[in-house]
Amino acid sequence: MSDEKLDLLADRLRRASRVTILTGAGVSAASGVPTFRGSGGLWRQFRAEDLATPGAFSRDPVLVWEWYAWRRELIAACKPNPAHDVVARWSKSFERCTVITQNVDDLHVQADTANLLRVHGSLWELSCWRKCGASPWHDESVPLQTLPPLCPACGGLARPGVVWFGESLPRREMEAAAAACACDVFLTVGTSAIVYPAAGLVHEAKRGGAFTAELNLDPTPASAEVELAIHGPADRLLSDIAQRLIP
Ligand code: BV8
Ligand code: ZN
Numbered sequence: 001m002s003d004e005k006l007d008l009l010a011d012r013l014r015r016a017s018r019v020t021i022l023t024g025a026g027v028s029a030a031s032g033v034p035t036f037r038g039s040g041g042l043w044r045q046f047r048a049e050d051l052a053t054p055g056a057f058s059r060d061p062v063l064v065w066e067w068y069a070w071r072r073e074l075i076a077a078c079k080p081n082p083a084h085d086v087v088a089r090w091s092k093s094f095e096r097c098t099v100i101t102q103n104v105d106d107l108h109v110q111a112d113t114a115n116l117l118r119v120h121g122s123l124w125e126l127s128c129w130r131k132c133g134a135s136p137w138h139d140e141s142v143p144l145q146t147l148p149p150l151c152p153a154c155g156g157l158a159r160p161g162v163v164w165f166g167e168s169l170p171r172r173e174m175e176a177a178a179a180a181c182a183c184d185v186f187l188t189v190g191t192s193a194i195v196y197p198a199a200g201l202v203h204e205a206k207r208g209g210a211f212t213a214e215l216n217l218d219p220t221p222a223s224a225e226v227e228l229a230i231h232g233p234a235d236r237l238l239s240d241i242a243q244r245l246i247p
Pocket of ligand 2 (some may be wrong): 155
């Protein structure tokens with residue numbers, strides 16, 4: 001069964017000039033990065049939605065920083081897997097290919113992905129919690145020099161450069177992501193399609209006439225919406241389709 005589906009998707013990609021790929025935690029699973037809702041999604045007894053909020057940070061910045069420090073330490077040891085490599089290759093091989101990621105691990109960056117939109121930010125960017133005017137800065141130190149890390153300009157608390165629940169997504173990235181929904185093929189890979197507005201993009205692409213497909217280990221709320229849903233590990237499925245695309 002999935003062979004025909006893989007052939008069909010390969011055929012659509014072969015004929016496409018504008019391709020948009022949305023990725024989630026499932027793409028980094030094979031690199032050893034825990035997903036949010038899968039096993040390992042919980043840290044201590046907390047769900048991501050409990051800690052990844054401005055409210056949680058103002059209540060207990062040290063706790064929230066301990067969680068981000070734990071993720072930075074874990075992800076610093078991870079490398080891109082074949083799923084990232086195929087996406088990176090495709091990002092340079094179609095007439096226009098946009099990669100929209102919800103992941104904050106920057107493994108797509110490490111894989112040298114072109115036209116990458118990080119709509120939820122990055123674990124390796126920090127900014128000033130007080131918004132003193134200091135521009136966000138890059139920090140890959142593991143462990144962090146101090147916990148919590150401080151703003152080099154005003155000495156106040158620093159915060160992780162990620163988008164928390166209840167916060168709006170970065171305007172430039174979201175506008176570019178919305179524009180990229182005008183495409184021939186919209187592929188969603190390794191995401192549970194629950195967190196909005198990112199989860200709304202596949203519907204926008206479908207309304208715009210794109211051929212929509214989902215590659216994910218488990219069915220999601222988007223599975224019934226897309227033209228083609230193929231369930232399996234992202235690294236195997238993407239490598240398989242890439243193989244079929246080789247003339
Ligand atoms: C906002 C950064 C304006 C931080 C993240 C409409 C309807 C309902 C709710 C809302 C709505 N609009 C807004 C909301 C509220 C909220 C929301 O969507 N809540 C959800 C929980 C219902 N959205 C927001 O708050 C957004 N902001 O809307 O601002 C506004 C403001 C106030 C009020 C209204 C509007 C901000 C959302 C961004 C939050 N930040 N991350 C951090 O990382 O610390 S979200 C974070 O969770 C990730 O970035 C990602 O987006 C999400 C996790 O999802 P996935 O990546 O898909 O991971 P998950 O574990 O869930 O699933 C993994 C999948 O992979 C699974 O399906 C599994 O089967 C599969 N898989 C596993 N292994 C593999 C695999 N697949 C393939 N291969 C494998 N090997
Ligand atoms: Zn500051």
